[in-house]
Amino acid sequence: MKFEFSNRMRNVQASAVREILKAASDPKVISFGGGNPAMQAFPVDSIKTISNELFEEDPISMLQYGITEGYGPLRESAKAFFNRHEQVSKEYDDLIITSGSQQIMDFLAKCLCNEGDTIICEDPSFLGALNAFRSNGAKLIGVSLEEDGINMEELEKAMQQKPTPKFLYVIPNFQNPMGTTMSLEKRKKTYELAKKYGVLILEDNPYGDLRFSSKAVPSIKSMDEEGIVLYAASLSKIIAPGMRVAVAIGHKDLLSRLTVAKQVADVHTNVWAQRVMDRFLRTTDMDQHLKRLQAIYRDQAQLMLDTIKEHFHPSVQYTKPEGGMFIWATFPDDVDVLEFIQEAIKQNVAVVPGSAFMVDENAPCHSIRLNFSTPTKENIQKGIKILGDLTYKFCR
Numbered sequence: 001m002k003f004e005f006s007n008r009m010r011n012v013q014a015s016a017v018r019e020i021l022k023a024a025s026d027p028k029v030i031s032f033g034g035g036n037p038a039m040q041a042f043p044v045d046s047i048k049t050i051s052n053e054l055f056e057e058d059p060i061s062m063l064q065y066g067i068t069e070g071y072g073p074l075r076e077s078a079k080a081f082f083n084r085h086e087q088v089s090k091e092y093d094d095l096i097i098t099s100g101s102q103q104i105m106d107f108l109a110k111c112l113c114n115e116g117d118t119i120i121c122e123d124p125s126f127l128g129a130l131n132a133f134r135s136n137g138a139k140l141i142g143v144s145l146e147e148d149g150i151n152m153e154e155l156e157k158a159m160q161q162k163p164t165p166k167f168l169y170v171i172p173n174f175q176n177p178m179g180t181t182m183s184l185e186k187r188k189k190t191y192e193l194a195k196k197y198g199v200l201i202l203e204d205n206p207y208g209d210l211r212f213s214s215k216a217v218p219s220i221k222s223m224d225e226e227g228i229v230l231y232a233a234s235l236s237k238i239i240a241p242g243m244r245v246a247v248a249i250g251h252k253d254l255l256s257r258l259t260v261a262k263q264v265a266d267v268h269t270n271v272w273a274q275r276v277m278d279r280f281l282r283t284t285d286m287d288q289h290l291k292r293l294q295a296i297y298r299d300q301a302q303l304m305l306d307t308i309k310e311h312f313h314p315s316v317q318y319t320k321p322e323g324g325m326f327i328w329a330t331f332p333d334d335v336d337v338l339e340f341i342q343e344a345i346k347q348n349v350a351v352v353p354g355s356a357f358m359v360d361e362n363a364p365c366h367s368i369r370l371n372f373s374t375p376t377k378e379n380i381q382k383g384i385k386i387l388g389d390l391t392y393k394f395c396r
Ligand SMILES: Cc1ncc(COP(=O)(O)O)c(C=O)c1O
Pocket: 035, 099, 100, 101, 102, 103, 126, 128, 171, 175, 176, 204, 206, 234, 235, 236, 241, 244, 245, 246
């Protein structure tokens, strides 16, 4: 049978990152392509103990259907956790548990966008979100991303477009793929522009608690007084992504629609995972837990930066993240980055082309994304040296 796919899905390509990761699954390959937490960051013993305890105490309720909004006690513990440093949730807000935060991107686009409606995104941006938007028929308007966040002039022009874009998607902390952090000034200005032009903001913050240097910058959501920011928080990067537990915090009228979208999609997030997460948040010294993770990522990032400095051709520019999992390296314009990546794979090192994260995947892009959380220290040194030697072949 010849399958006739919908226009919505026809426009979405299989993720280039996943294709590269397939090549990188060969154990010989050193991969800087993924975005997984470090192996040593997983709280395996605690999760095992908690899960066993809960099964002893109340096995059926771990396995029974739950409610769409999420397990009540987790909604409370997650709210307290994400409010612990700043007031993220407001009086007019509600909070629901989702199966990972990528689901929030999918649901928001599904609830707000008709075919051809527009969404403004940082360019480059998180591929999973871009594909979630595309798969809901939205057209993307890319706004350049700079070291201190989105370009304000371009953002204002994008917001002025008619019909008004449905929302703006931003990752202010340790952006994926660039590793950059939006300045306080730009956060305030972004919020003011959104208010002025009536554009909702989707603030995605899965990496905020993985800050390993400099001081935290307030979230845009904490500045919101109008109910125009939907905040996506996730437990993936700080506890375990395989459990698929995230949190959407936003105006209750918006969340009631998102809840209907969730009911249609998967009824509710896995109850077992939600109950384990709830007890983990309640019984773990989260500051200690996060300090341990931050120390791991600080070390890994510093090692990668030092090795890049030592081995990369000086014409290659790169970001210096204050947290998260990624460094973005940019080659001079005359370098064919795809050829560089192919050469690297021949020498068993995998990296992702920056073009995979661009709103227009065919636009020229001379960057690569390097992940420092997953590889071992030995492999960071070995792999970056191989890439560094290659930069001397490709750059003059
Ligand atoms: C910026 C960003 N947002 C969201 C996600 C998705 O996380 P989750 O596991 O919560 O779906 C990722 C995962 O890599 C990400 O980089």
